[in-house]
Amino acid sequence: MANDSSYKDKKVITIGIVRDLTGLSERQIRYYEERKLIFPERSPGGSRKYSFADVELLVEIANKIEDGVQTHEIRKEMLRAQKKQNQTDVTRKMIQGQLNAQFGLRKGPSSK
Amino acid sequence: MANDSSYKDKKVITIGIVRDLTGLSERQIRYYEERKLIFPERSPGGSRKYSFADVELLVEIANKIEDGVQTHEIRKEMLRAQKKQNQTDVTRKMIQGQLNAQFGLRKGPSSK
DNA sequence: CGTGTAAGGAATTCTGACACG
DNA sequence: CGTGTAAGGAATTCTGACACG
Numbered sequence: 001m002a003n004d005s006s007y008k009d010k011k012v013i014t015i016g017i018v019r020d021l022t023g024l025s026e027r028q029i030r031y032y033e034e035r036k037l038i039f040p041e042r043s044p045g046g047s048r049k050y051s052f053a054d055v056e057l058l059v060e061i062a063n064k065i066e067d068g069v070q071t072h073e074i075r076k077e078m079l080r081a082q083k084k085q086n087q088t089d090v091t092r093k094m095i096q097g098q099l100n101a102q103f104g105l106r107k108g109p110s111s112k
Numbered sequence: 113m114a115n116d117s118s119y120k121d122k123k124v125i126t127i128g129i130v131r132d133l134t135g136l137s138e139r140q141i142r143y144y145e146e147r148k149l150i151f152p153e154r155s156p157g158g159s160r161k162y163s164f165a166d167v168e169l170l171v172e173i174a175n176k177i178e179d180g181v182q183t184h185e186i187r188k189e190m191l192r193a194q195k196k197q198n199q200t201d202v203t204r205k206m207i208q209g210q211l212n213a214q215f216g217l218r219k220g221p222s223s224k
Numbered sequence: 225c226g227t228g229t230a231a232g233g234a235a236t237t238c239t240g241a242c243a244c245g
Numbered sequence: 246c247g248t249g250t251a252a253g254g255a256a257t258t259c260t261g262a263c264a265c266g
Contacts, residue, residue, distance in 0.1 A: 007119040007164045012129045014257095016155065016236065021124070026237080027248055035247095043128065045256045047237055052119045070246070126236095128257065138258080139227055147226095157235045159258055182225070 011041040011049040018050050022058050029058060035071040037061050037078065123153040123161040130162050134170050141170060147183040149173050149190065 015026050022029070032038045033048075038058060040048040050058075064074050131138050144150045145160075150170060152160040162170075176186050 010164075012125045012133065014126055014129075014236080015238095017124045017126075017161070025248075027250085030238090031247065043256085045237090046239095047256070049129070052122075065247075072246095126257080127259095137227075139229085142259090143226065155235085157258090158260095159235070177226075184225095 008052045011051045011054070013050045013052070013055065015040075015048050015050070018055055018058065021055050022062070024058060024062055028062070032058065032061055032071065036075055037071060120164045123163045123166070125162045125164070125167065127152075127160050127162070130167055130170065133167050134174070136170060136174055140174070144170065144173055144183065148187055149183060 013021070015029055018024075018029055019026055029038070030048075033040060038050075038054055038061070040050045040054065043049060061071075061074055065071070125133070127138050127141055130136075130141055134141070141150070142160075145152060150162075150166055150173070152162045152166065155161060173183075173186055177183070
């Protein structure tokens, strides 16, 4: 019932590789983090770790900035998209709850 | 017609992350490379880069070694599996060729 | 054979700051 | 605002070798 959680979202890529993958400078990558557009994890020693999803997001961010969109605007866009997604999740769960209440599908007290 | 080529096979993970992901020591990881069981790429500076597929393979290798299988045996197993896969590919391509010759599906000179 | 470790060096990454526009 | 850069330091990685069993 959970998501794939497989490779795409695992934070395992260091900044140098991300630089090579995206063509961005390390300065740019760190700056977008400073502007709250990207959220790498950290190794115990403090090195940033990114996922493939992060890499793709970085490219999108860079494209928007090239189009003259400011980081603050990009951030607001992302928050809006985030909120919409959350709402979708809530809706989906509510509907699922309704269905379960009405028909008691799966996960009901099976044995005992 | 080509494969996914997406995330799983991209060599983007440094050895420290692989260590954390697998629980193996860097010594072990480098040794398995020395024994031709694993083939990381290198950064321009010489740092090893692994894929998620490599990470999974390393775990399998480590399990076999725990079972007392020697690296040389593991290597032979891998070569056998490799050969079998190649044969499968060849067979698939031959059959595809037969089909194309018989029925001329797709890729035939369509327009012009 | 498979792995740990200390050794020395090189590559990688980090932060805070100054610069430009 | 977004990015380049030089600066100094710390974390990361590399290789070759000795050790053990």
